[in-house]
Amino acid sequence: MSNRMACIFCKIIKGDIPCFKLFESDKTLAFLDINPLSRGHALIIPKFHGEKLVDIPDDQLSEILPLAKKLVRATGATEYNILQNNGTTAHQVVPHVHFHMIPKPNTEEGLGIGWPQQETDMDKLKALFEEIKAKM
Numbered sequence: 164m165s166n167r168m169a170c171i172f173c174k175i176i177k178g179d180i181p182c183f184k185l186f187e188s189d190k191t192l193a194f195l196d197i198n199p200l201s202r203g204h205a206l207i208i209p210k211f212h213g214e215k216l217v218d219i220p221d222d223q224l225s226e227i228l229p230l231a232k233k234l235v236r237a238t239g240a241t242e243y244n245i246l247q248n249n250g251t252t253a254h255q256v257v258p259h260v261h262f263h264m265i266p267k268p269n270t271e272e273g274l275g276i277g278w279p280q281q282e283t284d285m286d287k288l289k290a291l292f293e294e295i296k297a298k299m
Contacts, residue, residue: 167212170212170257170258170259171257171259172208172212172257172259172261173212173259175192175194176192176208176210182194182195182197183195185205185234185237186207186230186233186234188226189210190209190210190211190222190223190225190226191207191208191209191210191226191227191230192207192208192210193205193206193207193208193230193234194206196263200265200272200273200274201265201266201267201268201272201273202238202266202268202272203234203238203239203240203264203266204263204264204265204266204273205234205238205263205264206261206262206263206264207227207230207231207234207261207262207263207264208259208260208261208262209223209224209227209260210223211223212259213259213260214255214258214259214260215249215250215255215260216247216249216260217249218260219260227262228245231245231262231264234264235264235266238264238266240264240266240267240268242266242267242268242273243264243265243266243267243273244263244264244265244267244273244274245262245263245264245265246262246263246265246274247260247261247262247263
């Protein structure tokens with residue numbers, strides 16, 4: 164778990180570091196990304212500090228997707244990505260949960276991704292399904 168005192172997003176929430184604030188409530192903050200992938204790239208963060216999605220209480224996440232939708236409309240984006248990374252191997256840079264709303268105006272701007280699909284063995288997939296389903 165990262166140190167809340169050293170967390171850049173916690174400092175932004177406290178007002179110690181300025182941001183281009185687009186929305187704020189008691190549990191959520193949205194602001195423009197200062198290293199955008201495209202025009203209108205914004206971050207939505209829960210004010211509750213947690214490094215990964217599983218560290219955030221459900222009630223602290225309730226505004227995230229409606230706010231992402233509002234940002235999409237406000238930016239006028241017609242094609243876009245909503246991205247949330249967990250852990251350094253999964254490309255998380257700031258250890259505080261955050262969601263990106265990234266407009267994709269063309270093939271050069273916005274998020275570029277690889278999608279390394281794998282062949283599926285249906286018997287193994289069924290076993291995995293049963294394992295996960297039992298834990299839900």
